[in-house]
Amino acid sequence: MKIQNQSMISFSIHRYQRNVTSLTKTLDKLSSGLRIYRASDDAAGLSISETLRAQIRGLAQSQRNMQDGLSVLKAAEEGLMNVNNLLQRIRELAVQNANDTLNASDRAASQKELEQLLQAIDDTAEKLEFNTQKILGENRPLRLQVGANPGQTIAVDMVDTSTTSLGLNGATLLTQTDAEQLIAKVDNALKKVTNDLTNVGSDYEAIEHHLNNAMLKEGNLTASESLLRDTNIAREMMNYISENIRQQGDYLLISHVNRNIKDILELFA
Template sequence: MRINSQEQIAFATNRSLRNANHIEKSVQKLASGLKIAKSSDNAAGFAISETMRTQVRGLAQAQRNMQDGLSLLEVTDEGLNNVNGLLQRARELAVMNANGTLTDNDRVTSQQELTRLLEGINDTAEKLEFNTKNILGGNSSLILQIGANPTQEMTINLVDISTTALNLNDASLLTREFAEQLITKIDDAFEITATHLTQTGSYMEALEHRLRNATLFEANLTKSLSMIEDTDVAREMMNFISLDIRQKGDHLLVNQVNRTLHDSLGLFSK
């Protein structure tokens, strides 16, 4: 008589080892939330997911770059409006001093106030900064990286609103004629600041549009990345339960075979 125990035990043991390996992978996926935790899980999928992850992180940083750019433009807008306020007061003084009823002492007092106003304009031009960068004191360019890849950038032209750029260095209120000329000069300065404000507004509108696009693109790319590498928890849990049942069944089979073998051998010992 032959007792077929070794073949059954070997079969059950081998299957149990395979199940244990599958269970370990299943637990890893459930614990990490990733169905592609390493390249051996899915080499092609891993390569694709890493490329997509790089783009997602690059887009996230690009959005922060654009937020910085918007903050810089908001500071620029505030600075230009501050200069406009100073110009408004300077024009009031010019209109007042274009009137022939003022005395020389009145004009000297007005000139002193005008000097303070022009110093305020230059102070704004020289000292208004964003992250230590002067933004209203020179005609230069600032490049923003607005995408995850090379050449995805936007150039912002910085402006100069100093009294030199506004042609107000020789502004005088000491005579009625000078005051009258100053009215025209200040009107010309308003045209310059208005152009700068319009340009600043167009930059802000363009950046906000590109920021919305980048946000949408990142969300879509993140969703695609999730579909590639994230674990389907419900499906993986069902797989884990199935493997666990098989594992317990194999253990029961081995135990049963051993018990049967022991009982069979017991018959020969009597």
């Protein structure tokens, strides 16, 4: 006596199990917000997504690099402006002492102030630092990684503003001739510092340009990666409802068949 349709019950059980798996995947996507929750969801899409993520994270770090570079340039600008002001005062003293009406006491007082000003210039060059690196104490390039890939770097020039570099080491105002010669030396130093300030401004604009480009590119890549990897909540909710209905239908069918079998078997008990 045939008491059940074996193929029908097997099909229902198989479909029920498949719906359980599909429902679990849908719940994973809804809870995580990711369309690609695991590699099996979309292997090719995951590969593209990870490549985009590497670029996005690289661009984010390059922006932090450039922000550090801008901070260095701001500090350099402040230091150069300080040196410029000190040089202006030195020039003023030199012009004053180039006048032959000053006596020895006047020149001694001016010499003392000159030495203090020169020391202040050297202190600025020696002590102005960013992350323990000198900003105005040596001539060298400062390389910044401004992109996510190799070769995407720019270099800004760090400068030496010590009195030796400016040609003012050992300057004196003890004679009228010394003072007159110092005027010319200070003029040359002022030209150098002014040129350095101009370069700092140009470098600052260049870094800002690269920073804006990196921010724009990161935004575009983030949007693309989001479209590729993030789940469509409305669509997945529809899938969840549909799969849940199918799962409940199969469960009821299996339960109904099993109950009928039990009732029939009880007749033979």
